[in-house]
Amino acid sequence: MKKYELIDHTADLGLEIYGKDLKELFENAGEALFEIICDLSQVAESMKKRVVVDGEDLEQLMVTWLGELLYLHDVEGSLFKRFEIEEIGSKSLKATVYGEKFKEGHHTIKTEIKAVTYHQIQVREEEDRWTSRVILDL
Amino acid sequence: MNQKNSTHSIEIEKIDDYRWRIPKTGKMKTDGIIYADEKMLEDIRNDQSLLQVTNVAWLPGIVGHSLAMPDIHWGYGFPIGGVAAFDLKEGVVSPGGVGYDINCGVRLMRSGLTRSDIEDKIGALVDTLFINIPSGVGGHRKDLKLNREKEKRVLLNGAEWAVNQGYGTEEDLEHIEERGCLQNADPSLVSEKALRRGAAQLGTLGSGNHFVEIGFVSDIYDQELAKALGLEEDQVTIMVHTGSRGLGHQVCDDYIRVMLQSSAKYGIELPDKQLCCAPVDSEEGRRYLGAMACAANYAFANRQVITHWVRETMEQVMKIGPKDLQLDLIYDVCHNIAKIEEHVVHGKKKKLCVHRKGATRAFPPHHPDVPGDYRLAGQPVLIPGDMGRYSYVMVGTERAFKETFGSTCHGAGRVMSRRKAVKAAKGRAIVRELKDRGITVRSAGKTTIAEEMPEAYKDVTDVVNVVHNAGIGRKVARIRPMGLIKG
Numbered sequence: 001m002k003k004y005e006l007i008d009h010t011a012d013l014g015l016e017i018y019g020k021d022l023k024e025l026f027e028n029a030g031e032a033l034f035e036i037i038c039d040l041s042q043v044a045e046s047m048k049k050r051v052v053v054d055g056e057d058l059e060q061l062m063v064t065w066l067g068e069l070l071y072l073h074d075v076e077g078s079l080f081k082r083f084e085i086e087e088i089g090s091k092s093l094k095a096t097v098y099g100e101k102f103k104e105g106h107h108t109i110k111t112e113i114k115a116v117t118y119h120q121i122q123v124r125e126e127e128d129r130w131t132s133r134v135i136l137d138l
Numbered sequence: 139m140n141q142k143n144s145t146h147s148i149e150i151e152k153i154d155d156y157r158w159r160i161p162k163t164g165k166m167k168t169d170g171i172i173y174a175d176e177k178m179l180e181d182i183r184n185d186q187s188l189l190q191v192t193n194v195a196w197l198p199g200i201v202g203h204s205l206a207m208p209d210i211h212w213g214y215g216f217p218i219g220g221v222a223a224f225d226l227k228e229g230v231v232s233p234g235g236v237g238y239d240i241n242c243g244v245r246l247m248r249s250g251l252t253r254s255d256i257e258d259k260i261g262a263l264v265d266t267l268f269i270n271i272p273s274g275v276g277g278h279r280k281d282l283k284l285n286r287e288k289e290k291r292v293l294l295n296g297a298e299w300a301v302n303q304g305y306g307t308e309e310d311l312e313h314i315e316e317r318g319c320l321q322n323a324d325p326s327l328v329s330e331k332a333l334r335r336g337a338a339q340l341g342t343l344g345s346g347n348h349f350v351e352i353g354f355v356s357d358i359y360d361q362e363l364a365k366a367l368g369l370e371e372d373q374v375t376i377m378v379h380t381g382s383r384g385l386g387h388q389v390c391d392d393y394i395r396v397m398l399q400s401s402a403k404y405g406i407e408l409p410d411k412q413l414c415c416a417p418v419d420s421e422e423g424r425r426y427l428g429a430m431a432c433a434a435n436y437a438f439a440n441r442q443v444i445t446h447w448v449r450e451t452m453e454q455v456m457k458i459g460p461k462d463l464q465l466d467l468i469y470d471v472c473h474n475i476a477k478i479e480e481h482v483v484h485g486k487k488k489k490l491c492v493h494r495k496g497a498t499r500a501f502p503p504h505h506p507d508v509p510g511d512y513r514l515a516g517q518p519v520l521i522p523g524d525m526g527r528y529s530y531v532m533v534g535t536e537r538a539f540k541e542t543f544g545s546t547c548h549g550a551g552r553v554m555s556r557r558k559a560v561k562a563a564k565g566r567a568i569v570r571e572l573k574d575r576g577i578t579v580r581s582a583g584k585t586t587i588a589e590e591m592p593e594a595y596k597d598v599t600d601v602v603n604v605v606h607n608a609g610i611g612r613k614v615a616r617i618r619p620m621g622l623i624k625g
Contacts, residue, residue, distance in 0.1 A: 008555040009212060037225050060398065068390055074384045085564045102275055109275045110585055112345035115238040115387045118394060119214030119412035135214055138236045138346055138556060
């Protein structure tokens, strides 16, 4: 199964993310976000970070999760490549994420993402999988 | 995706060659009005932006129409190129009506140089700008550090803070929308996260469509207005396009979260979560406006600091002093903002909360908010195009003040998504192609130049001609690029 697909949006960029369960859906979303930002093959797993976020529902939880990762990237220069969701409910999640800090000359930044939007946000369960649509502001 | 999401089913009536109406239906509280010509409208129908115009018309307390400028394209929540005004009692304020890059905007400087003075130095100028003005991830200058206390003063005082620190002159402030400072800023309403994001990013360009561009005046459409703005043919100009960086993005994000709850609390029905809002006259509404003003001031300060470094760069490379350089600020405008402004509604003066998301204020001659030296000309309006073609200088008009709450277009507007642009650029050397057209470009991001290639945008001439012909802006001059740095 594909982890995610990029969808076209005139000004920005959309993501259609898949997972066999919620845990995998959110992990794949994290990976998709950082594959857009950089070349993950250049990123080592030398640093880990605990991430805890909440939201009113699954859709808000998806935005706050990706938003928190983006915040850590912006403030600390973190590049994450592996995401382990330890606990997830409809209103909160706990995760440990692995990666390293951006190093000039070593890492190539492909795209800078401004924000994770609520525009047409969706998280839903289908017959045999979960899917989510997220639109990013670039 | 475009196919199934097009808006060909939305009914549109022609008002005249440059105005189109989406009649109020269903839960819309007012009509939508789109400024475009017939050919443009076909393109506009290919994405969801018209649906977004109708969605904005759902919001409570909207005054006049849900407006769209000719550079309209699909945004999130509000369309980009959208303008909507709301009553201060019955109406709402929406972070999605401003966008993540709060007070993303443009400023233009004129100079005492002509095109031939810099032609053989353009490479050195672009390289030096690239060194002196940080862009890309983590880039910031060691000589500008903000501790928490200083950062809060930036949020409170905007461009004035920068001038007080020696970045630019008092005269610059006269030529910035709102004199570079929204008065209702309250730093206590800005989150710890936003402050942390803002601490290291003042004086940085950011990525995407942000740039510093050296150009020259290639065409003048109105000699008198050009003279009033100090522009003449072949004169070198510099344009700066950037916004409030991570601080603004975080403020938007924080308050969307607040507003998702307040929309439910105040019983506001939303066609799209990104349109979440609160009454202007509510605790949540006031708090957002106070925080948004902080982000707007950060953006004004950002452009002011960068302006100072542009001046230093020009002096350094051209080896001349500021008196010969004469890099004076013509004007600085916001493209993404919500402001409380006085307008005339049904013959009566009324204060309104005007949202401009990818639109420019375009106040007419004699308006008190237009600086004294432009009082007869009208407020300068700066319309950047794509990096390969040209940009325009316009002025605001009486008709814009009457019809669009003193607003006009803001840029070219994309026609190609970033992905399509990258695909279309494959196998081509865009930098080389631009060089052949006499334009030197440097960028920090690997894919930025492909994403931003000229064909990815509408021809800004078409956009400008529509607003000129519709009377909601007057063409003054055209500027062609010579060299630029991108984020």
